[in-house]
Amino acid sequence: MRGHGESSVTGPFTFQQITDDIDALRRHFAGDDGKVIILGGSFGGFLAQQYVIQYSKHVDYLILRGTAPSWHHEAGALERLEERLWKAPLASKEMLVNGVFDKFQNDDEFRLVMFALGPLYAESAYDANAGLQKNLKTKFRAQVHNDLYSQDEKYFDYREGLKTVNVPALVLVGEKDWICPLEESKLIAQTLPKSRLLVVKDANHSVHLEQNKFVLENIRDFLKSGP
Known part of the structure; x- marks a missing residue:
């Protein structure tokens, strides 16, 4: 993701630009009409939601981890x-x-x-x-x-857009997530038409690290279950 990790610090840094970057990667690896699995956690979950709302025809499965559907979290x-x-x-x-x-x-x-x-x-x-x-x-x-997090960017709200997403989704969250509380994942799961909610006990925002084996097993089972 531009501006993060080892990626170049090349603006603009906006939700829309990064969402379009994700689609550029999809086209590069899967072709113009190819489909992908989208997985995003925390801030990456915000971007994953925007992507699947805008580009749902190119998504086979959506996996969200410890995120929120709007800035109200x-x-x-x-x-x-x-x-x-x-x-x-x-x-x-x-x-x-x-x-x-x-x-x-x-x-x-x-x-x-x-x-x-x-x-x-x-x-x-x-x-x-x-x-x-x-x-x-x-x-x-x-x-x-x-x-x-500027005034032009931070006030995202995907709650209405998620209602239009007809993609199988797994929404997983640590029961004790502090920064994207459990209630936010529950709301996402209630809003997405084809979703499954997985609440992991005794886990926080880093649920994928704290309960790594359990989380990976459930992701694999979800992907094997088919659309």
């Missing part, structure tokens, strides 16, 4: 943060509201905030040393984040 995330701040003593609600859900002053602030929030993402015992190493290896680009 921010209120629930703030509530969960306030309930669980004891898990992340270096974090604050201002870091979420003014940073993650708005903008960062620079890459360093972005990196420090995400390190402070790290303990909130898992239900298992948090390994601070491993968290530090992961944080140091991750590329944090404040400008890319800020563009995607």
